Amino acid sequence: MSQSSDLKAFYDEAWGVLERGVADRRSPARHPTFATVSPDGQPQARTVVLRAVSRAERTLEFHSDTRAAKLAALGKTPLAAVHVWHPRHKLQIRLLCEVNVASGEAVRDKWEKVPDMSRAAYGSVPSPGSAIETATSYQHAPVLDQFAVLTCTVGEIDLLYLGDQHQRAVFKRSDGWTGQWVAP
Amino acid sequence: MSQSSDLKAFYDEAWGVLERGVADRRSPARHPTFATVSPDGQPQARTVVLRAVSRAERTLEFHSDTRAAKLAALGKTPLAAVHVWHPRHKLQIRLLCEVNVASGEAVRDKWEKVPDMSRAAYGSVPSPGSAIETATSYQHAPVLDQFAVLTCTVGEIDLLYLGDQHQRAVFKRSDGWTGQWVAP
Numbered sequence: 001m002s003q004s005s006d007l008k009a010f011y012d013e014a015w016g017v018l019e020r021g022v023a024d025r026r027s028p029a030r031h032p033t034f035a036t037v038s039p040d041g042q043p044q045a046r047t048v049v050l051r052a053v054s055r056a057e058r059t060l061e062f063h064s065d066t067r068a069a070k071l072a073a074l075g076k077t078p079l080a081a082v083h084v085w086h087p088r089h090k091l092q093i094r095l096l097c098e099v100n101v102a103s104g105e106a107v108r109d110k111w112e113k114v115p116d117m118s119r120a121a122y123g124s125v126p127s128p129g130s131a132i133e134t135a136t137s138y139q140h141a142p143v144l145d146q147f148a149v150l151t152c153t154v155g156e157i158d159l160l161y162l163g164d165q166h167q168r169a170v171f172k173r174s175d176g177w178t179g180q181w182v183a184p
Numbered sequence: 185m186s187q188s189s190d191l192k193a194f195y196d197e198a199w200g201v202l203e204r205g206v207a208d209r210r211s212p213a214r215h216p217t218f219a220t221v222s223p224d225g226q227p228q229a230r231t232v233v234l235r236a237v238s239r240a241e242r243t244l245e246f247h248s249d250t251r252a253a254k255l256a257a258l259g260k261t262p263l264a265a266v267h268v269w270h271p272r273h274k275l276q277i278r279l280l281c282e283v284n285v286a287s288g289e290a291v292r293d294k295w296e297k298v299p300d301m302s303r304a305a306y307g308s309v310p311s312p313g314s315a316i317e318t319a320t321s322y323q324h325a326p327v328l329d330q331f332a333v334l335t336c337t338v339g340e341i342d343l344l345y346l347g348d349q350h351q352r353a354v355f356k357r358s359d360g361w362t363g364q365w366v367a368p
C-alpha cells in the first residue's frame with residue numbers, strides 16, 4: 001500500500017488484499033480475525049480461514065463446524081466484525097458484515113470440494129469445546145451435517161493505512177461505497 | 185510451540201508469547217486484535233499495540249485516544265476479547281478480559297513515558313472517525329486529557345495449537361488457572 005489521495009484506489013487496494021488472502025496461503029489476509037457477540041453479550045474473536053471473496057457482491061465466505069460457539073453467537077446476533085492486519089501493506093481492514101449461515105443439503109456442493117484432510121475440522125467427537133481427559137482425547141468424524149458455510153455480506157469497510165502519515169477512510173453500502181476520509 | 189501433554193507448559197508458553205509481544209516489535213503478539221461490543225450491540229475489532237503484560241497479575245495494558253469508538257464500547261460493556269495468532273508457533277491465544285479505563289492525572293506518569301513520536305496517536309484534531317475533506321485534513325495535538333490506559337484483567341484463556349494434531353485448552357480464573365483440555 002502506498003500513500004494515496006484517491007478513495008477509489010484505497011478501496012480497490014483493500015479488496016486486492018482480501019482476494020490475495022484466498023489465493024495465497026501465506027498472505028495475512030488468509031487468516032482474518034472473526035469477531036462476534038456471544039448470546040450473553042460478550043465479545044468473542046477467533047482466527048478463521050478466508051475461503052472465498054466476491055468483490056462484485058462484496059461477500060466473504062468462511063467455513064465452520066455447526067456446533068462451534070460462533071454459530072451460537074450468530075444465531076442471536078447475525079453480525080461479524082472481520083479484521084485483517086497486513087504488516088507489509090501497513091493496512092488494517094475492518095469489515096462489518098451480516099452473516100448468513102447455510103448447512104445441510106444446501107451446501108453439499110461446497111462440502112464435496114473440501115479436501116479430505118480439511119474435512120477433519122468439521123465433526124470432531126466430542127463437539128468443539130467439550131472437556132476431554134487428555135490433549136488428544138478426541139476423534140474426527142467429518143459429516144456434511146456438521147459443516148456450515150458462512151456468507152458474510154459487507155455493510156461497512158473501515159480502512160486504516162499506518163504509513164508515515166496515517167490515513168483512514170470509511171466506505172458504506174448505504175452511501176453507495178463512495179467512501180469518506182475520516183480522521184485516524 | 186511444540187506438541188505438549190502438559191497443561192502448565194501450554195499455559196506458560198502462551199504467556200511467554202505475550203511477553204515477547206511487549207519486548208519485540210516484530211512479534212505477532214505486538215499487535216493483538218481487540219474485540220469489543222459497540223453500545224448498540226455490534227461486534228467491533230481493531231489492531232492495538234500491546235504495551236505491557238503482567239503474568240503474575242494476569243493483566244495486559246493498551247493505550248488509546250479517549251475519544252476512540254472502543255472507549256464508548258467499553259463504557260457500556262467493559263469487556264474485551266483479545267486475540268493473537270502466532271503463525272510460527274501455530275498458536276492462537278484468546279483472552280476474555282475485564283477492562284478498566286484510566287485517564288487524566290491518574291495516568292500522567294505513563295503519559296510522560298510515551299515518546300513524542302508516539303504521542304501523536306492521542307489527540308488528533310478533529311477527533312478519530314470525524315469526516316474530513318482530504319486524507320490529510322487533520323492535525324496532531326497530543327494532550328494528556330486524551331490519553332487513556334486500558335488495563336485488561338484476564339478472566340479466561342483459550343489456547344489452540346494447530347500442529348499436526350490440534351490441541352486446545354481453556355484456563356479460567358474461576359478454576360484457579362489449572363486448565364482443562366477441550367476438543368478443538
